[in-house]
Amino acid sequence: MNPRAVYYEGNHTFRLGPGEEVAPGPGDVRLDVAFCGVCGTDVHIAHGAMDHRVQVPQVIGHEMSGTVAELGDGVEGFSVGEAVVVRPLDSRGETSADRGFSHISRNLKFLGIDTPGAFQQSWTVPAFTLHRLPQGIDLQLAALTEPLAVACHDVRRAGLTAGETVIVLGGGPIGLLISLVARHDAASVLIGEINPERIAFAQSLGFDAGPAPEVGDGADVVFEVSGAPAAALAMTELAAVRGRIVLVAIYPEPPPVRLFDFFWKELELRGARVYEPEDYERAIELVASGALPLERLITKVEPLERLPAVFEELARGTQGVKILVDCGA
Amino acid sequence: MNPRAVYYEGNHTFRLGPGEEVAPGPGDVRLDVAFCGVCGTDVHIAHGAMDHRVQVPQVIGHEMSGTVAELGDGVEGFSVGEAVVVRPLDSRGETSADRGFSHISRNLKFLGIDTPGAFQQSWTVPAFTLHRLPQGIDLQLAALTEPLAVACHDVRRAGLTAGETVIVLGGGPIGLLISLVARHDAASVLIGEINPERIAFAQSLGFDAGPAPEVGDGADVVFEVSGAPAAALAMTELAAVRGRIVLVAIYPEPPPVRLFDFFWKELELRGARVYEPEDYERAIELVASGALPLERLITKVEPLERLPAVFEELARGTQGVKILVDCGA
Numbered sequence: 001m002n003p004r005a006v007y008y009e010g011n012h013t014f015r016l017g018p019g020e021e022v023a024p025g026p027g028d029v030r031l032d033v034a035f036c037g038v039c040g041t042d043v044h045i046a047h048g049a050m051d052h053r054v055q056v057p058q059v060i061g062h063e064m065s066g067t068v069a070e071l072g073d074g075v076e077g078f079s080v081g082e083a084v085v086v087r088p089l090d091s092r093g094e095t096s097a098d099r100g101f102s103h104i105s106r107n108l109k110f111l112g113i114d115t116p117g118a119f120q121q122s123w124t125v126p127a128f129t130l131h132r133l134p135q136g137i138d139l140q141l142a143a144l145t146e147p148l149a150v151a152c153h154d155v156r157r158a159g160l161t162a163g164e165t166v167i168v169l170g171g172g173p174i175g176l177l178i179s180l181v182a183r184h185d186a187a188s189v190l191i192g193e194i195n196p197e198r199i200a201f202a203q204s205l206g207f208d209a210g211p212a213p214e215v216g217d218g219a220d221v222v223f224e225v226s227g228a229p230a231a232a233l234a235m236t237e238l239a240a241v242r243g244r245i246v247l248v249a250i251y252p253e254p255p256p257v258r259l260f261d262f263f264w265k266e267l268e269l270r271g272a273r274v275y276e277p278e279d280y281e282r283a284i285e286l287v288a289s290g291a292l293p294l295e296r297l298i299t300k301v302e303p304l305e306r307l308p309a310v311f312e313e314l315a316r317g318t319q320g321v322k323i324l325v326d327c328g329a
Numbered sequence: 330m331n332p333r334a335v336y337y338e339g340n341h342t343f344r345l346g347p348g349e350e351v352a353p354g355p356g357d358v359r360l361d362v363a364f365c366g367v368c369g370t371d372v373h374i375a376h377g378a379m380d381h382r383v384q385v386p387q388v389i390g391h392e393m394s395g396t397v398a399e400l401g402d403g404v405e406g407f408s409v410g411e412a413v414v415v416r417p418l419d420s421r422g423e424t425s426a427d428r429g430f431s432h433i434s435r436n437l438k439f440l441g442i443d444t445p446g447a448f449q450q451s452w453t454v455p456a457f458t459l460h461r462l463p464q465g466i467d468l469q470l471a472a473l474t475e476p477l478a479v480a481c482h483d484v485r486r487a488g489l490t491a492g493e494t495v496i497v498l499g500g501g502p503i504g505l506l507i508s509l510v511a512r513h514d515a516a517s518v519l520i521g522e523i524n525p526e527r528i529a530f531a532q533s534l535g536f537d538a539g540p541a542p543e544v545g546d547g548a549d550v551v552f553e554v555s556g557a558p559a560a561a562l563a564m565t566e567l568a569a570v571r572g573r574i575v576l577v578a579i580y581p582e583p584p585p586v587r588l589f590d591f592f593w594k595e596l597e598l599r600g601a602r603v604y605e606p607e608d609y610e611r612a613i614e615l616v617a618s619g620a621l622p623l624e625r626l627i628t629k630v631e632p633l634e635r636l637p638a639v640f641e642e643l644a645r646g647t648q649g650v651k652i653l654v655d656c657g658a
Contacts, residue, residue, distance in 0.1 A: 097546040101570050104595055157595075217426040232588060241430050247591045254585035259561060262576045262600035266433055266486075269598040271591035 005120030006307040007057040012046055012315065014308035015057070022124035024072030029127045031084065033327035035143035035301070036118040037063035038310065040172070045113070046311045053113050061119035061325070062088040062112030065133070065142035075127045083133040085145045086125050087280050088112055103276050119307055121327050131280050134288045140301065141287050141294050143324055144177075148283040148294070149275040150248075151177035155185065156279065157272040158221045158246045162186035167219040167238050170226030171198040171209055173297065173321050174248060178223050179207055180292045190215065192231070192238075201321065205296060218243055218265075229255040236261035245269045297321045334449030335636040336386040341375055341644065343637035344386070351453035353401030358456045360413065362656035364472035364630070365447040366392035367639065369501070374442070375640045382442050390448035390654070391417040391441030394462070394471035404456045412462040414474045415454050416609050417441055432605050448636055450656050460609050463617045469630065470616050470623050472653055473506075477612040477623070478604040479577075480506035484514065485608065486601040487550045487575045491515035496548040496567050499555030500527040500538055502626065502650050503577060507552050508536055509621045519544065521560070521567075530650065534625060547572055547594075558584040565590035574598045626650045 005019030024030045038061075044050055045060055054060065068082045078084070091098075093107025102108075109115055111125060133142055155178060160166070166182045168175045171193030179189045179202070191202045191209035202209035218240030224231050227249035235245050236258040247269055261267060275283075286292055299320025302310050304327050313319060334348030353359045367390075373379055374389055383389065397411045407413070420427075422436025431437075438444055440454060462471055484507060489495070495511045497504045500522030508518045508531070520531045520538035531538035547569030553560050556578035564574050565587040576598055590596060604612075615621055628649025631639050633656050642648060 097570075099546075099570055101595065104570060104593070106570075217428075232586075233583060241426075241428055241433060241435075247588055249588075250592055251588040254562060254587045254589070256583035257561075257586040257588065258583045259576055259578075259580040259586070260583070262598060263579055263602050264433070264600070266430065266600040266602055267598075268600070269591060269596075271593070271595040271597070273592050273595055 003121035004304060005059050006304060008045060008054060008060050010048070010051065010056040012048065014046070014311050016305050016308060019120040019122055021122045024070055024124050026073040027075060027127055028072040028124055029068055029075055029078060029130060030070040030122060030124045031066040031086070032069045033064055033066040033118050033121055033123050034139040035065050035324045036061040036327055037143050037147065038314070038323045038325065039063050039147065041113065043311070043314050046315065050113060059116045059120045060112050061117035062086070062110070063143055063146040064118035064123070065139040065145065066123070069122065072127070078127065078130060078132070083137060083139060083142070084130045085133060085142055085280070085284070086111065086118070086129045087131060087149070087275065087277065088129060088146070089274060090115070090126060090129070104273050119304065119325060119327065121304070131284060133284060137288050140298060140324055144294050144297065144322065145280065145283045145287055147173055148177050148181070148286060149279040150174055151181045152282045152286070153275040153279040154178050154223060154246050154248050154272045155181045157270050158223070158244055160185055160187055160221055164188070164220035165215045166190070166221045166223065167192060167213045167215065168223045168225060169231040169235060170224070170249065171195070171202045172225065175223070175225040176202065176205065176297060176321065178225065178248070180205070181286070184286070184291055187221070205293065214238065215240070220244070221246065224249050227251060232257055236267060239265065239267050241265045243267055247271045298324055300324070301326050332450035333633060334388050335633060337374060337383060337389050339377070339380060339385040341377065343375070343640050345634050345637060348449040348451055350451045353399055353453050355402040356404060356456055357401040357453055358397055358404055358407060358459060359399035359451060359453045360395040360415070361398045362393055362395040362447050362450055362452050363468040364394050364653045365390040365656055366472050366476065367643070367652045367654065368392050368476065370442065372640070372643050375644065379442060388445045388447075388449045389441050390446035391415070391439070392472055392475040393447035393452070394468040394474065395452070398451065401456070407456065407459060407461070412466060412468060412471070413459045414462060414471055414609070414613070415440065415447070415458045416460060416478070416604065416606065417458060417475070418603060419444070419455060419458070433602050448633065448654060448656065450633070460613060462613060466617050469627060469653055473623050473626065473651065474609065474612045474616055476502055477506050477510070477615060478608040479503055480510045481611045481615070482604040482608040483507050483552060483575050483577050483601045484510045486599050487552070487573055489514055489516055489550055493517070493549035494544045495519070495550045495552065496521060496542045496544060497552045497554060498560040498564060499553070499578065500524070500531045501554070504552070504554040505531065505534065505626060505650065507554065507577070509534070510615070513615070513620055516550070519548075534622065543567065544569070549573070550575065553578050556580055561586055565596060568594065568596050570594045572596055576600045627653055629653070630655050
């Protein structure tokens with residue numbers, strides 16, 4: 001049987017169609033995709049917000065787990081049948097202007113946006129994007145590696161230490177993952193969120209969550225994950241003197257920011273985008289260890305052929321935390 | 330002859346009057362003030378912008394040099410006749426909420442704003458505010474220690490290293506001092522400024538200065554000293570990937586800020602306010618060494634009795650870089 005794939009065709013439309021087993025060229029690896037999560041970015045693509053980067057018809061998707069199916073010439077260190085995840089960054093266009101920060105280099109290609117993605121049964125990628133998974137790992141949970149690596153990167157950017165107080169503004173998937181990692185690192189975590197369903201879910205994970213989080217003398221670290229202009233104003237008020245604010249959210253327009261608070265309290269703001277290899281290694285370790293209740297974040301698992309309908313349902317509103325797509329044969 | 334003092338009386342008015350030799354209480358020291366610079370903050374006070382903190386009639390002024398005239402009980406380590414400068418911060422109201430950051434503690438009192446200042450011949454201050462000056466130092470140049478310590482603090486907050494590229498937005502006294510310290514630390518410095526007189530003066534100090542500073546791949550460090558909303562928008566565009574922005578300016582209102590750039594380039598913003606003791610020590614060392622052309626920044630030296638007229642002249646527009654007031658008998 002030929003593999004199957006789901007294609008974004010523009011104009012909010014996805015179509016199930018025949019996929020392709022792309023023979024891996026030198027340095028490439030062909031994977032059998034096991035699971036692939038639906039990311040907020042995929043929903044943005046569905047809304048047409050990234051049509052300048054996505055060349056339709058295109059397979060999207062980047063939060064995947066799978067197994068090695070076929071090795072291209074010169075690929076070493078992997079063997080057929082091994083479980084892997086893909087760190088979907090291709091920084092081969094890096095220049096000296098990027099000052100060594102490959103993961104955010106100017107010519108960075110993001111697999112599943114700028115190149116074909118993982119919402120298909122067979123996916124061929126450069127071998128340098130692979131991270132090996134420990135034997136026996138649950139491939140559903142392993143599909144959460146990519147967003148969990150985002151959270152690990154954000155927490156690392158914060159320089160978080162045990163016992164610190166943290167406010168996470170935004171209780172969506174990334175906000176929850178940051179909260180889980182920060183709590184695992186022995187921080188005391190509050191979540192700021194206005195959506196009642198998200199508040200209830202965060203509380204069910206044991207977090208103090210609500211519309212007006214507050215720490216007495218201010219939080220050591222504030223993660224701004226919501227992208228709401230009100231949060232851009234609140235973040236500086238919630239931080240303690242010399243507090244750190246990690247900016248994770250994407251603000252297409254420049255919102256008003258209380259620069260006075262940065263001066264007065266000598267605050268720091270640190271942008272955080274995607275991840276570096278060590279963030280992936282930490283995320284894999286956290287998935288494998290079972291230290292985080294990640295299974296709670298998987299709202300449902302849908303078969304690949306249901307994906308066009310899933311995007312239609314998502315266009316009508318948020319549905320739980322994380323939808324996984326079963327891309328297996 | 331009784332000492333003299335200049336009093337701020339509110340409503341843009343200053344008056345020369347009799348001063349007072351306040352006998353130093355336990356832990357205090359009475360100083361003979363030599364010189365005191367006019368700070369932008371003093372001009373703000375003259376404009377009535379700080380009437381909520383200044384209790385009229387009050388002597389203001391905090392950029393001073395002088396000599397020890399009289400020691401209160403229990404003061405050790407200083408002797409009459411020694412040259413000193415005052416670090417005008419009284420953090421005795423510090424609490425645990427300040428997390429050890431005394432210099433920006435919530436109950437901080439700033440000498441010359443919240444308490445009487447140095448535009449007088451005789452000034453009595455707590456001994457813990459004093460820094461000893463090396464023998465033979467020029468007391469006019471030493472009166473620049475306070476603003477130079479601001480610049481040293483800002484550069485230290487930047488974590489500046491030799492060879493880095495720096496853009497300083499704002500070519501007033503603090504912007505120039507930051508530029509001089511950064512250049513002394515072997516950084517390559519550009520100054521962004523729109524005022525033609527300030528541009529010309531910065532150029533006369535050997536700086537590349539103009540309305541549209543730009544470094545090819547972006548600056549390692551941007552100092553925002555101007556307080557102009559246009560600069561709050563430009564600062565993120567001028568910074569290189571993972572660049573640091575040090576916020577020195579005071580923005581009473583929250584301006585729009587390109588938070589997207591913080592995310593995309595993983596920028597850092599660090600607020601910087603006043604100074605810590607080590608910044609004073611470095612500033613004194615720089616003054617004493619003659620390494621910086623500080624004498625060029627002294628536009629003129631006026632006698633104390635001219636100070637009311639100086640404030641009237643300043644209300645009509647900027648006058649050079651730094652006006653010193655000779656408070657000597």
